[in-house]
Amino acid sequence: xxxxxxxxxxxxxxxxxxxFGFMAAYVAICVAMMTTGLFDSVIGQPxxxxxxxxVAAPVVGQIWATLALMRESDxxxxxxxxxxxxIASGLAMAAATFWGFGESFAGAPHLPAWLxxxxxxxxxxxxxxxxxxxx
Amino acid sequence: MKNKxxxxxxxxxxxxxxxxxALGVSRQAVNALETxxxxxxxxxxxxxxxxxxxxxxxxxxxxxx
Numbered sequence: 067x068x069x070x071x072x073x074x075x076x077x078x079x080x081x082x083x084x085x086f087g088f089m090a091a092y093v094a095i096c097v098a099m100m101t102t103g104l105f106d107s108v109i110g111q112p113x114x115x116x117x118x119x120x121v122a123a124p125v126v127g128q129i130w131a132t133l134a135l136m137r138e139s140d141x142x143x144x145x146x147x148x149x150x151x152x153i154a155s156g157l158a159m160a161a162a163t164f165w166g167f168g169e170s171f172a173g174a175p176h177l178p179a180w181l182x183x184x185x186x187x188x189x190x191x192x193x194x195x196x197x198x199x200x201x
Numbered sequence: 202m203k204n205k206x207x208x209x210x211x212x213x214x215x216x217x218x219x220x221x222x223a224l225g226v227s228r229q230a231v232n233a234l235e236t237x238x239x240x241x242x243x244x245x246x247x248x249x250x251x252x253x254x255x256x257x258x259x260x261x262x263x264x265x266x
Contacts, residue, residue: 075227142230142239199238 077138084131088124092183095121125183145200153197154190158182161189203262207235209253224248 095117098104108114132151136144162182168174210220210231217231224231226245233239234249241249241261250257258266 074229140226140230141242141245142233143227145239198233200233201238201240 075139075143077135078143080138081131081135084134085128088127088131089187091127092121092124096180121180142200146197149200150190150194150197153193154186157189157193158186161185202237202240202264204234204237205260206231206249209255209260210235223252 105117108117132147136147139147162179162185165174165177169176206220210217215223217228217235221228221231224245225248230239234241246257246261250260253260
């Protein structure tokens with residue numbers, strides 16, 4: 067998100083604002099879920115799917131924000147952003163696959179699937195500073 | 202791709218920001234071109250050539266030639 071100094075262009079500034087907005091929405095729901103009993107009444111109820119959709123919506127929004135950044139940027143920023151997103155997504159999927167099979171076959175403790183979003187950002191944060199070429 | 206972009210820019214006393222504005226790209230894109238971290242599209246290569254009033258092959262070294 068911060069590599070390539072995306073905040074230095076108007077498109078980059080919009081991207082950073084949108085990203086923080088979507089991230090804040092996701093974090094707010096997760097923190098409320100973990101620290102309060104706010105959502106206890108929906109457990110096992112059909113309305114629980116509404117909550118699931120609500121926390122997934124910022125993730126969809128993040129994809130839109132990234133595509134908007136690519137659409138509004140020059141070819142170099144577009145290509146580097148795509149590389150960063152692909153590598154971060156791939157790392158997150160690989161880690162989730164690894165852990166999922168670890169749960170099934172190696173006795174690893176269960177982790178909820180919604181952690182994939184922070185896992186993606188962790189992978190992005192680790193990988194993005196090293197992706198500075200479009201080649 | 203090796204190129205003379207930095208040299209041509211220096212001859213005109215332009216900053217990377219100014220060249221980027223003239224080309225319609227970011228300063229980061231100009232820096233990436235100058236440091237060979239980005240191979241320009243055909244469209245951008247022709248825009249650069251038009252700006253400096255030189256043929257593309259005078260600015261960018263043909264990697265296949």
